[in-house]
Amino acid sequence: MEDFDIAVIGAGAAGMMCAAVAGQRGRRVVLIDHAARLAEKIRISGGGRCNFTNLQASPANFLSANPHFCRSALARYTPRDFLSLLKAHRVSWHEKHRGQLFCDHSSEAIIDLLKAECDTGKVAWRRPVAVDAVRHANGSGFALDTSAGPIAARALVVATGGLSIPKIGATDFAYRVAKQFGHKLVEPRPALVPLTFSSDVWAPFTVLSGVSLEVGVATGEKKTKVAGSFVEDLLFTHRGLSGPGVLQISSYWQPGEPIRIDLLPDREPVAELLRAKSATKRQIGNLIAEWLPARLAHAWLETQGLSPEARVADLPDKTLRRLGEAFSVWTLVPSGTEGYRKAEVTKGGVDTRELSSATMMSERVPGLYFIGEAVDVTGWLGGYNFQWAWASGVAAGEAA
Numbered sequence: 236m237e238d239f240d241i242a243v244i245g246a247g248a249a250g251m252m253c254a255a256v257a258g259q260r261g262r263r264v265v266l267i268d269h270a271a272r273l274a275e276k277i278r279i280s281g282g283g284r285c286n287f288t289n290l291q292a293s294p295a296n297f298l299s300a301n302p303h304f305c306r307s308a309l310a311r312y313t314p315r316d317f318l319s320l321l322k323a324h325r326v327s328w329h330e331k332h333r334g335q336l337f338c339d340h341s342s343e344a345i346i347d348l349l350k351a352e353c354d355t356g357k358v359a360w361r362r363p364v365a366v367d368a369v370r371h372a373n374g375s376g377f378a379l380d381t382s383a384g385p386i387a388a389r390a391l392v393v394a395t396g397g398l399s400i401p402k403i404g405a406t407d408f409a410y411r412v413a414k415q416f417g418h419k420l421v422e423p424r425p426a427l428v429p430l431t432f433s434s435d436v437w438a439p440f441t442v443l444s445g446v447s448l449e450v451g452v453a454t455g456e457k458k459t460k461v462a463g464s465f466v467e468d469l470l471f472t473h474r475g476l477s478g479p480g481v482l483q484i485s486s487y488w489q490p491g492e493p494i495r496i497d498l499l500p501d502r503e504p505v506a507e508l509l510r511a512k513s514a515t516k517r518q519i520g521n522l523i524a525e526w527l528p529a530r531l532a533h534a535w536l537e538t539q540g541l542s543p544e545a546r547v548a549d550l551p552d553k554t555l556r557r558l559g560e561a562f563s564v565w566t567l568v569p570s571g572t573e574g575y576r577k578a579e580v581t582k583g584g585v586d587t588r589e590l591s592s593a594t595m596m597s598e599r600v601p602g603l604y605f606i607g608e609a610v611d612v613t614g615w616l617g618g619y620n621f622q623w624a625w626a627s628g629v630a631a632g633e634a635a
């Protein structure tokens with residue numbers, strides 16, 4: 236049987252970071268992954284340029300049933316620390332907006348960097364290799380049955396991610412290991428995912444597929460933990476809504492609950508419509524088309540039973556008020572999401588209330604660690620999920 240100090244299962248963002256840090260501390264590390272291609276999620280991320288961190292990353296940008304859990308790891312490994320690593324490997328990058336940092340050229344640079352860091356730490360690679368079973372060897376470590384033979388390790392780090400994008404190798408392995416060792420799960424759900432609507436609700440809007448605009452989008456009551464609100468772009472699709480603003484709100488959305496959209500977050504449409512009534516002879520369709528994409532303006536007036544040719548001056552105040560309010564609070568109840576096939580991340584996962592926030596180690600089973608997306612810490616869109624992968628990977632890599 237091969238013998239190591241640490242076995243890391245999952246050579247994605249968190250697993251490679253953890254293996255590299257532990258290896259460079261002199262630990263004998265084996266890194267196991269079942270996928271034929273290394274770190275496919277990093278490769279496809281950020282449209283091929285990997286939004287590898289966010290300068291504004293703070294615990295407020297993460298969802299979890301245990302919101303303080305992420306604090307310690309995020310404070311000890313910051314976006315600046317990752318930038319130092321990029322500098323050492325001469326990887327150039329740029330800020331897109333709102334603190335989101337992307338590679339100038341390709342996300343391959345991040346994979347190469349992590350691979351090189353693992354090689355510096357003399358990490359032993361086992362891939363593509365499947366792990367068939369994991370056993371706790373009576374307090375003296377772990378025994379793994381793998382397709383490359385049995386492996387023994389003093390510590391086991393589970394870094395197999397969440398359920399999103401099964402076609403590139405996502406599995407529920409982390410959840411199965413967690414349950415095997417008596418850990419609880421916070422129910423996994425697709426997050427950062429487009430929202431869908433029943434065909435009768437969506438029928439008037441299918442013609443808008445491809446239209447995009449900046450909106451305010453919110454869900455939940457402010458007082459509750461699941462309330463969220465964002466001002467970001469929305470994209471109409473054939474089946475519902477997508478775009479950054481909708482992906483963000485999907486992480487907060489609870490099935491059966493409505494979402495509220497403000498189509499004109501920078502305007503006061505009721506006041507502006509009433510002012511326009513006395514100041515212009517224009518048609519309502521032309522006026523609204525200055526505020527919204529023309530296709531949306533016309534479809535919107537239709538859903539309100541108004542002709543675009545109607546003159547603003549001829550419309551009753553009551554109608555203008557109703558129209559203005561409808562722009563500001565468009566309330567819709569999604570029927571569901573596009574699911575793990577399209578979700579960027581999985582919300583929920585291994586319950587962090589039985590993990591150490593300093594080391595990511597299980598409080599039930601000494602030597603067992605869970606890191607990255609497998610645990611119940613879910614970042615906003617914009618580089619936050621990779622920052623969590625790096626930070627939790629470093630925390631475990633420094634401790635195991």
Ligand code: FDA
Binds near residue numbers: 268269399
């Ligand atoms: P990750 O999924 O990266 O790695 C898990 C590894 O475990 C994989 O290599 C997998 O093959 C392996 N594995 C799974 N089951 C196994 C098993 N049973 N046996 C052995 N190995 C197994 N985030 C961000 O911050 N910025 C961005 O730009 C993007 N963009 C983006 C685009 C798309 C399309 C997606 C789907 C996701 C993103 N993300 C993102 C999210 C980000 O990719 C994600 O949060 C991290 O990759 C999570 O890192 P982990 O290492 O935890 O899992």
